[in-house]
Amino acid sequence: MLIVNNCQQKKCNYNEVMSESFRLWLQQELNRLEWTHAKLATKAGVSRSLVTRVLLGNADPSADFCVKIAKTLDQPTERVLRLAEILPPGLPEDNPDLQELLTIFQTLPPAQQKQVLEYVQFVSRK
Numbered sequence: 001m002l003i004v005n006n007c008q009q010k011k012c013n014y015n016e017v018m019s020e021s022f023r024l025w026l027q028q029e030l031n032r033l034e035w036t037h038a039k040l041a042t043k044a045g046v047s048r049s050l051v052t053r054v055l056l057g058n059a060d061p062s063a064d065f066c067v068k069i070a071k072t073l074d075q076p077t078e079r080v081l082r083l084a085e086i087l088p089p090g091l092p093e094d095n096p097d098l099q100e101l102l103t104i105f106q107t108l109p110p111a112q113q114k115q116v117l118e119y120v121q122f123v124s125r126k
Helices: 002-010 014-033 035-044 049-054 063-072 079-082 096-107 109-125
Strands: none
Touching: 002 063, 014 079, 035 049, 035 063, 063 079
């Protein structure tokens, strides 16, 4: 809610919200581990000033930065890259029906995949 309220006041766009989400996540990780910016920087092999600039929103995290942060924080690299918007958002993992649908869809031959897609498009227009 804080992110949304800040953006309503500043009139920011979606990318700024996601950047703020990444910064918030990273700061929460530091708080959880009771680490300073300097400790994260040392462990990740990046400069303390880069960590500080990213956390303050004065620099966007690069892919290299995210990979190092993911490894240091023992997080899946893909997750960190998605949080930083370097990769597009993934499917919601908390929706088992959607996960099952995707799994089944991937096992179908291409002709049946096309039929399923056409059906879903038809149903969604109603």
